[in-house]
Amino acid sequence: VTQADIDAGGVTNTATGTGTPPTGEPPVSPPSTVVVPPDPVPGITVVKSASPNTPDAYQVGQEITYSFVVTNTGNVTL
Numbered sequence: 768v769t770q771a772d773i774d775a776g777g778v779t780n781t782a783t784g785t786g787t788p789p790t791g792e793p794p795v796s797p798p799s800t801v802v803v804p805p806d807p808v809p810g811i812t813v814v815k816s817a818s819p820n821t822p823d824a825y826q827v828g829q830e831i832t833y834s835f836v837v838t839n840t841g842n843v844t845l
Contacts, residue, residue, distance in 0.1 A: 768805065774844050777804040810841035 772778050780803070784796040814836045819825065839845050 770842075770844065773805040773807065773842055777802045779803075805842070807843045808841045809843050809845065810839070811845060812838045812840050814838075 768778055779800060781798050781800040783798050786794045788794070816834045816836075818832045818834070819829075825831070
């Protein structure tokens, strides 16, 4: 299963059966299709950091730079 399969709503599989009789035309079944839907589990984490990152380093008027790392922890595209 790929991410594209999950995003598309599942995996589709189609099969047919064919027989080989002693004589005559081989029988062929009509196609049978099944769609296996994924179990969507969305998830996200956010980690925030600051620079400087210690309170004793702060001064009035000082600029604090915040950074964020956002990670998709689920199995669906966000």
